[in-house]
């Protein structure tokens with residue numbers, strides 16, 4: 001459906017401080033890998049947060065072409081955007097039913113994930129008003145204590161064979177510690193989920209996020225719901241990340257300068273240089289969502305960039321629109337005004353940059369800026 005590689009909603013490359021390349025073929029191949037891992041379970045895709053920052057419309061278009069027919073968003077607003085692109089998809093809204101928006105869910109064929117008795121009541125009331133059976137997912141809490149009904153609340157629903165007009169299509173719960181496969185809460189959640197399934201024996205069940213897919217068949221049930229792994233992020237601690245990177249960020253070099261020993265770089269004079277150092281200044285900063293916490297200071301190295309086989313440590317703080325990097329080892333013919341330094345991608349893994357900023361790949365990706373030029377590649381391979 002989207003044939004142009006460029007995003008008109010973002011600036012053109014010659015006007016932007018950095019360019020973000022989204023590899024839709026990698027997205028599609030990550031989905032296929034997870035689908036194959038899930039074996040007989042159906043593989044959906046979680047595309048909340050604007051497709052984890054890479055662009056909802058483009059992401060779902062590519063995933064649909066790869067064979068994915070079921071999607072999870074967080075908000076009705078996201079579901080309505082998705083519906084414009086994919087009239088035939090099954091779309092669940094994880095944050096549930098928003099009061100007053102019932103008719104909009106119906107019109108856009110959004111299936112709310114009902115996580116409290118009040119939501120079940122509202123959906124049921126709407127079903128009676130429109131004299132139609134309305135599909136829903138039932139969210140049972142198994143230990144996360146975020147959204148979802150208690151087992152007792154779910155039992156009350158199941159006991160009356162669901163309030164009139166609500167047709168359960170899926171039973172879900174969510175893992176709190178999927179990223180740590182040995183955490184005892186995983187086993188507890190599995191057991192509680194089995195109890196919930198007994199209440200809704202006919203309804204397909206779904207428990208696994210990305211980590212759950214990779215943690216083995218016990219977690220797969222009828223449908224899996226990976227998010228971060230589709231976008232190349234790591235989802236399990238302490239093991240190698242098998243997913244292909246999807247987003248590559250390259251920053252424009254504005255100038256290259258020499259800094260003498262004893263001098264400092266950037267705000268707060270946070271980092272002192274001890275040898276003659278060549279510094280490249282790039283046009284990206286925290287106003288781009290490039291987290292300030294990724295900056296560097298004496299004794300506390302920050303993130304790094306990459307160019308042509310060279311790793312380029314940040315020097316000093318991340319400013320609003322600028323970052324300085326140590327490029328002493330890079331020859332002039334490569335490092336000059338107008339060169340592009342990779343700040344995220346194959347050579348600078350998402351989870352390493354995020355880790356340098358004290359956060360996780362999820363947050364880093366969903367912060368990706370509207371100021372970057374965007375290019376979507378791999379369209380024909382997706």
Ligand SMILES: *Cc1c(COP(=O)(O)O)cnc(C)c1O
Nearest residue numbers: 046174209210211225226227228
């Ligand atoms: C975000 C989310 C997912 C996807 O989680 P990942 O860790 O990104 O795979 C699945 N289910 C629910 C309920 C979620 O909120």
